[in-house]
Amino acid sequence: MPCIGVQLQIDDHHVMIDNGILQVTLSKPEGIVTGIRYNGLDNVLEGLNNESDRGKCRYWDVVWSALDGSGRTGVFEVIKATSFKVIVESEEVVEVSFSRQWDPSLKGKFVPLNIDKRFILLRGCSGFYTYAIYEHLGSQEWQPFSLGETRVAFKLRKDKFHYMAVADDRRRYMPLPDDRSPGRGQPLAYPEAVVLVNPVEPDFKGEVDDKYQYTCENRNLMVHGWISNDPPLGFWQITPSDEFRTGGPLKQNLCSHVGPTCLAVFVGAHYAGDDLVPKFGEGEPWKKVFGPVFIYLNSLMDGSDPLTLWEDAKRQMTVEVKSWPYSFPASEDFPKSNERGNVYGKLLVRDRFVNDNDMPINGAYIGLAPPGEIGSWQKECKDYQFWTETYENGDFCINNIRTGVYNLYAWVPGFLGDYRNDVTITITPGCQINVGTLVYEPPRSGPTLWDIGIPDRSAAEFHVPDPNPQYVNKLFLDQPHNNFRQYGLWERYGELYPEGDLVFTIGDSDYSKDWFYAQIPRRKADNSYEGTTWQIKFKLEDVQQTAIYKLRIALAGASLAELQVRVNDRNKPRPLFTTGLIGRDNAVARHGIHGLYWLYSVDVSGSLLLEGENTFYFTQPRAQSPFQSIMYDYIRLEGPSSNSKSIV
Numbered sequence: 001m002p003c004i005g006v007q008l009q010i011d012d013h014h015v016m017i018d019n020g021i022l023q024v025t026l027s028k029p030e031g032i033v034t035g036i037r038y039n040g041l042d043n044v045l046e047g048l049n050n051e052s053d054r055g056k057c058r059y060w061d062v063v064w065s066a067l068d069g070s071g072r073t074g075v076f077e078v079i080k081a082t083s084f085k086v087i088v089e090s091e092e093v094v095e096v097s098f099s100r101q102w103d104p105s106l107k108g109k110f111v112p113l114n115i116d117k118r119f120i121l122l123r124g125c126s127g128f129y130t131y132a133i134y135e136h137l138g139s140q141e142w143q144p145f146s147l148g149e150t151r152v153a154f155k156l157r158k159d160k161f162h163y164m165a166v167a168d169d170r171r172r173y174m175p176l177p178d179d180r181s182p183g184r185g186q187p188l189a190y191p192e193a194v195v196l197v198n199p200v201e202p203d204f205k206g207e208v209d210d211k212y213q214y215t216c217e218n219r220n221l222m223v224h225g226w227i228s229n230d231p232p233l234g235f236w237q238i239t240p241s242d243e244f245r246t247g248g249p250l251k252q253n254l255c256s257h258v259g260p261t262c263l264a265v266f267v268g269a270h271y272a273g274d275d276l277v278p279k280f281g282e283g284e285p286w287k288k289v290f291g292p293v294f295i296y297l298n299s300l301m302d303g304s305d306p307l308t309l310w311e312d313a314k315r316q317m318t319v320e321v322k323s324w325p326y327s328f329p330a331s332e333d334f335p336k337s338n339e340r341g342n343v344y345g346k347l348l349v350r351d352r353f354v355n356d357n358d359m360p361i362n363g364a365y366i367g368l369a370p371p372g373e374i375g376s377w378q379k380e381c382k383d384y385q386f387w388t389e390t391y392e393n394g395d396f397c398i399n400n401i402r403t404g405v406y407n408l409y410a411w412v413p414g415f416l417g418d419y420r421n422d423v424t425i426t427i428t429p430g431c432q433i434n435v436g437t438l439v440y441e442p443p444r445s446g447p448t449l450w451d452i453g454i455p456d457r458s459a460a461e462f463h464v465p466d467p468n469p470q471y472v473n474k475l476f477l478d479q480p481h482n483n484f485r486q487y488g489l490w491e492r493y494g495e496l497y498p499e500g501d502l503v504f505t506i507g508d509s510d511y512s513k514d515w516f517y518a519q520i521p522r523r524k525a526d527n528s529y530e531g532t533t534w535q536i537k538f539k540l541e542d543v544q545q546t547a548i549y550k551l552r553i554a555l556a557g558a559s560l561a562e563l564q565v566r567v568n569d570r571n572k573p574r575p576l577f578t579t580g581l582i583g584r585d586n587a588v589a590r591h592g593i594h595g596l597y598w599l600y601s602v603d604v605s606g607s608l609l610l611e612g613e614n615t616f617y618f619t620q621p622r623a624q625s626p627f628q629s630i631m632y633d634y635i636r637l638e639g640p641s642s643n644s645k646s647i648v
Contacts, residue, residue: 005091006123015084017094017121017128022297024121024128029084031098031117033058033154039233039299046155046259058154060132064111067144067279072108074148079115079132087118087330095120095330104141112136112143118292120328126298127236129326131291133333138285146279150290151265156235161226161260165310166214169482172475175204177258185209188471189626190589193487195471208471208487211257212590215270218242219249219387223317224256225296227309233299234309237262240320243402244290246381247276249365250457252592266290267381271557271595273584278381286382289333294320325400335402341431343368344397347390347419349412350441353448358439360394361412368398368406368425375418377409378596401427408435413456415442416554416634417599443601445550446638450506450538452515455634458594459556460484462517462632465492484517485591490626493532494522506538518588519561519630521623531621533570538614538637544606547640551577551602551616554633557595558583561630566617567608577602581622589627597633606640 004020014034016025025035035043045058060079066072081098088095099116106112113134120129130152136142158177165171178200179185185194193210216224225236237256242249246267253265269276280286298312325337347366348358367387369377377385384404390396405426410419419440425433454461460481467486476482483489493516501522504514521529551565561583564575577600585595622628 004123006094006121008086008089008094008096010086015096017096017119019121019123019125021124021126022128024119026096026098026119029081029098031060031081031084031119032078036297038297040231041157041160041233044156044160044228044233044235044297046157060115060117060150060152062111062113062150063148065146065148066108067146068282070108070143075111077111079117081115081117092123093120093328095328102142104143107143111147112145116331118329118331120292122328127294127296129292129294129329131289131293131329131331131334133287133289133331135287136280136284138283140283142283144280144282144284146277147267148277149265149268151263151268152291152293154235154237154262154295156226156260156262157228158260160228160230161235162229163227163307164214164225164256164260165227165313166216166224166256167220169479170214170475171310174258174260175207175209176200177260179204180209180258188487206470206472208473209258210473210487210591211254211261212270212592213473213476213485213487214255214257215252215590215592216255217249218245218247218251218253221253221255222321223313225262225313226256226260227306229306231299232306232309233297234306234313235262236296236298236313236316237264238294238296238313238317238320239264240294240317240324243384243386244288246278247272248367248369248377248380248385249387250378250594250597251276264291264293271585271587271590271592272379273586273596275379275584275596276381287333288383289331292326292329292334335429337400339429340400340402341427341429341433342397342399343401343408343425343427343433343435344395345435346394346437347396347410348394348437348439349415350439351415351444353444353446360392361390361414362392364390364394364410364412366390366396366398366408366410368401368408368427371405371407371424374420375409375597403427403429408438410438410440411457412440412442414454415440416455416552416636417443443552443599444638445548446641449540449549449637449639451634451636452504452511452536453632453634455554457554457556457597457633459517459631459633460593462511462515463513464517465489465496468492484593487591490518490520490588490629491523493518493520497522501532502534504534504536506536515632517593517631519618519620519632520588521620521626521628523626529623529626531619531623533617533619536616536618536635538616539612540609540614541611543609543611544640547606549604549606549609549640550638551604552634552636552638553600553602554635555598555600555630556633557585557587557592557631558598558629559586559588559595560584560622560628561620562622563630564619564621565602566619567604568610568615570615570617575619576604576608583630586627587631588629594631594633604637
């Protein structure tokens with residue numbers, strides 16, 4: 001049976017787009033999605049929306065703060081348009097626009113952006129697309145501000161959507177939103193976390209529910225959503241490209257969680273802090289397209305297992321990725337494939353203490369981001385980024401890059417640090433740029449005397465304790481690799497080390513068992529907290545007293561913390577090295593295994609070292625809360641370059 005054409009119906013207060021598969025209704029001129037009719041359900045969305053209630057959402061929104069002293073900070077605002085326009089109307093495609101213009105008379109009332117929200121429905125397509133164009137004009141009247149968050153959010157019917165899928169190892173039947181209400185849920189030390197004491201469904205009793213247990217890194221956050229059993233249908237949010245999301249492939253974002261809520265987050269400070277909050281000066285020109293993202297609905301007609309809808313959603317995600325960049329968005333601000341460029345080449349790693357030859361690495365991350373310092377891509381939050389992974393021989397190809405000027409960046413799992421090519425790359429429409437063979441030389445001064453961990457920007461290889469049985473999410477009980485997502489692990493450190501702090505002995509200790517995944521404060525008897533000092537004990541022979549040894553410390557995250565390093569004298573008033581106060585990623589409290597990456601190289605004079613037993617003391621003294629923490633990625637002591645001897 002042939003697909004019917006797309007139909008558009010407009011009345012005084014609503015716009016309805018229908019392609020015979022689904023029907024999308026939006027308020028006019030605000031551009032709020034008020035209904036999605038599909039597979040016999042008049043509306044897959046939760047009841048009437050109260051736009052002042054963040055818990056009931058089917059809209060684009062922002063969180064913004066004024067930077068001019070006007071006092072507007074952390075303002076949550078649903079983006080309500082004031083103008084409606086039909087952009088394209090045909091049997092093949094309908095694209096509609098809901099826009100709002102800003103002018104100085106609106107200062108302090110609304111986020112100082114021109115915003116154009118677009119919605120697209122195609123013939124024969126089981127879903128719809130949405131994208132938005134944000135613009136801050138370059139005139140002095142335009143208010144300076146910061147953009148703490150922007151996203152598109154949908155709240156689905158809680159009487160229908162009970163099964164959530166974020167990844168193959170994170171999908172399950174979920175508690176109801178009612179279970180988080182007083183009397184059914186008890187808030188825990190971190191406000192988003194609730195232990196279910198009297199849930200509607202008794203099987204959930206005693207479990208912890210926390211939306212941060214389901215966050216994903218951008219590189220893995222391509223499809224997520226919910227399944228209804230009656231009728232059997234799925235609602236999925238598919239993001240086919242990371243180019244418009246901030247912070248690069250490792251940035252973590254919220255996605256689906258109890259509500260049932262389905263989010264596409266484009267800008268957000270989670271797991272990073274203020275570094276990932278873009279700030280715009282008075283009259284600073286800026287324009288960015290967020291999306292399109294695809295809202296996909298699927299269903300079963302033959303009595304099959306509804307959970308197969310997840311497999312279909314993953315297949316559809318692959319289709320969308322292959323179709324990127326889409327050819328159908330009408331805005332000139334969204335460039336099509338022939339208006340973009342491509343970069344290709346080869347990346348090798350050179351570390352003569354590992355291999356005499358330059359090494360091709362399979363799965364190294366390489367990407368283009370705005371010009372900046374080495375590693376600046378992880379804090380970039382205004383423009384676009386384009387990433388790929390190298391093949392087994394080190395070859396790479398970065399396709400469909402927007403025109404502009406970029407640096408080429410890379411990082412290689414298994415090796416310290418970041419690569420940046422010093423030559424900027426200018427992308428023009430249709431260009432094919434061969435950058436040739438690039439060689440990354442990771443930080444290295446001499447041979448490895450010893451090391452702890454794996455340099456992969458994560459603390460996952462270290463000891464992540466089992467949770468307190470009173471605070472578990474059952475989904476993760478049989479998933480050791482996801483144990484860090486359990487609630488309250490920060491309290492386990494004091495239970496494992498009630499009297500003294502962690503002591504790690506090179507050659508005897510096992511970092512997967514004996515190195516706690518985060519250095520955090522210890523709770524004292526009066527419920528206050530105290531800083532902790534970890535020890536690394538090691539032996540050396542033939543110490544070169546006049547030589548410089550190098551201590552490399554890579555951190556996977558930090559939250560209002562400080563790392564002080566002392567050598568062989570725990571009580572020395574001044575440390576050999578201190579980071580000072582660093583980090584706002586809050587990853588421990590929000591069940592992350594990393595935040596932003598930090599790398600420090602510490603010169604250690606041979607005169608401070610002893611032949612035989614030595615000890616490094618790693619102190620984290622900040623202890624106003626249990627969440628002030630450091631997560632280590634990798635630690636290595638290098639000998640002088642002329643020293644070929646290794647650990648005893």
